[in-house]
Amino acid sequence: MSGTLGQGSAGDRHQGRIDIARRAAHPSVMRDFHKRTGTEDELIRVVDALPGLVWTALPDGHVDFLNQRWCEYTGLSVDESYGQGWQTAIHCEDLPELLGRWRSILASGEPREMEARLRRFDGEYRWFLFRTNPLVDLSGQIVKWCGVNTDIEDRKRAKEAVNGVDRLFRSVVDGLPALVTLRKPAGDLEFANRHVLEYVGATIEELKQLPTTGTVHPDDLPNLLALWKGSVETGHPYEIEVRRRRADGVYRWFHMRGSPLRDTDGHIVIWYLLGTDVDDRNRAENLLAGEKRLLEMVAGGDSMSGILEALCQLVESTVTGCYCSVLLLGPDGTRLERGAAPSLPPNFIASIIGRPVKVDSGPCAMTAYLNEQVIATDLTAETRWAASDWCSMALAHGLQACWSTPISSTTGKVLGTFAIYFAQPRTPMPQHQILIDQFTHVASITIERAQTDAALKRSEAFLAEAQRLSSTGSFSWNTVTDKITWSEEVYHIYGLDPTVPITMERFGSRLHPDDVAHVSEHINRARGDGRDFEVDYRTQMDDHSVKYLHAVVHAGRDQDGQLEYFGAVQDVTERRLSEQALSKLRSDLAHIARVTSLGALTASIAHEVNQPLSGIITNASTCLRMLAADPPNIDGARETARRTIRDGNRASDVITRLRALFSKKDASTESVDLNEATREVIALSLSELQRNQVILRPELGDDLPPVTGDRVQLQQVILNLLLNASDAMGSVNDRPRQLIIKTERDEGDRVRLTVQDAGVGLEPQGVDKLFEAFYTTKSDGMGIGLSISRSIIESHHGRLWAAPNDGPGATFSFSIPRGSPSDMTGVHNLDPLQTPAVKDAQRIVRNP
């Protein structure tokens, strides 16, 4: 391309060269040229070869010469460029200024420079520097102007680029959402970005007039100054958070960072200061920290009112100019109660407390009633609570806005209200709503926790009271660590100090010496088998008194899977003692019962004794008479004396039997022939039965095996059954008063005795009560006979029962195992706790 153009312009170049040579033949100029080159051609070649666009003009500005490079660059021929023709190559925008400048140069006659864009042969404009220099003759007259045009496009571009970066930098700094200032090493303000000016609300000039730290919060100033001073001295960067005053007077937190800029010698040229607004972040952090603090208070068990108060204060410190209150819904849900309101006038809160929870009672009552947020942005225009005159009351306390929000439990139940008040009309913003949501939640946690705690404390108190009342303590025991925990009542039972932790040794030291072995056995077994168990044992107190304890123990696993026992231990001393007392009482009652029978048998006994006595006296009289006869009837006297002795023995037997049956003596265990025992009882009661016109039919079984037991006690039962049967027939006149007493073998190697009467029979409703103590159908009975009889039979591992007959009357039976002395529960050495006699005695006590 260049080749083509070059060829096309070859003729022009030649023409120009000739013209220059010709027209340059000015005497003075030509003389200098001649001096140096010697030839005109050589001169022309030099000019053409110069690396610039070279031209000459006449003193009036008329261009009269252009070198070959000009023609090649612009693509204009020499002829086209002569005179004013060159102007077509100048950018039209630059031409007027260039021409004006050219004229002023011509007029000044001084060497000067101009700039303009020059069109290249391909149409592209590039900046050129036009340097002009006047050529003067010897007389000082300007004869010509010489000019050189140099391409400065690249330099210009570079400079423009530099200017652009500068502008960009500035606009970036201005646009930074941070406060950017530059200060001289001495502290004078050099630069402040737009953000600084807008924040402070001043121009840069105004700002320069302000003291260095004029917008910093007075409380933060000392720290900042100290830091700044230090940094200026050491040249170290610094960082600090300070509050800076905004144009509207509000202080906001800024994170300030200062860094020095140094020159190549290391001297500080300027300080760059960057301030970042951290107010929102700080606020959020403070809120978060505050919330955390509140939750810590909740977890730490602080008082509810203290926490709610702190909550109000936190919100008040977060939202400028607000006052907060928390009101609680009373237990019955109909009244508002005091929660916390640290900054509101006490009179104002006092007039809200106790208001009924209704829609028209006020914003908080309405909130609690509806379980909805209630916003009153301007109380002067509010009408909702006109009925209760709430607004005027609030206005009188200087409050003009109220936002009340329900505090709800996790189940949605209203616990109370959280209200924010303002002295001016105010509408909540989204950030307020977030704040309210956050703190009603914290309040809800606080109140629920307090209520749960209260319920728990109540429940614990109930439990402790129940433990105290029932003398029952609870405990746990980890078999791996041997760690034992006792409830307070256990310590109380053992008479140990609750502040000293319980150990196995301490527990063992309290055991009654006689119980150490079997308790140890239980404990050792429990370590292995992990089964529930119960144990009775005694503990010995410091004063050597003994407590009877009963423990019920349940096996479980702790969170680590270790075998652990939980249990309850009850002080059963009182019960045990009363059982022992009852046992004695029962024994006394049994005696009373026997004595009562004795009373019933008095006539019968008198008869039994009087019969042989009668025989004795009669025989003795006869004997005396026989001896007094002449001759004495010795044989007859001997016979009567023999009868006297026999009758005396008979009377003695009666007395012996009576003594055995009615004396108060401990039970004994022996082999008893039930038939023989029955016969003796019959002998004692026979006359009583006869007196009642009872026809007794004994059916005593042959080959009846002996039983093991207490002979007298069994006879007591038989006597009781016989007398009852006799009594039951006392009013029977329409049929024989037949009484059958029968002994026989019973199944299961037992012996059974049956007494069947033809009496009035059993009352259907009375059967169950028959064996209860003091139940009686007789006008003169105590009602303890059957109850004691049953307990005696049960102590012989037997059974006593009653059944109605098919015909008239009833049948009472007992059945006892033959047993052996070792099987026999020795009545005299029975544990009073275990014997039926005790149950019997307990029944007696329960059914007075």
Next chain:
Amino acid sequence: MVMRSLISVVDDDESVRESLPDLLREFGFSAEAFSSAEEFLASDCVGQTKCLILDISMPGMSGPDLQRELTVRRKRIPIVFITAHVDAAVRPRLLAQGAVECLFKPFSETALLNALNAALRVS
């Protein structure tokens, strides 16, 4: 030989039946013992008996029952009741019903003799 008066004893108690007739014989009476009222009634001694010593309570027919039976049979035999049951109320009732005496066991020889004398006077 003087015919001795027959005294009959009715009592279910064997020792009385053994001892009392011997004493009565020592007194000089003739004596017979019966273990029950039924046995006495069935015997041939009813008509010859000058005095009846009768136990009050016996299985089956009691003493008073026998007394009534004898009245029904128009056998007027003086009766001396004896009893081992000490019941003071019994005596006046029996005396009112015609008994000569009521002795509570054990009774003395003298008491028995007085009663018998009274009975024999009656007869």
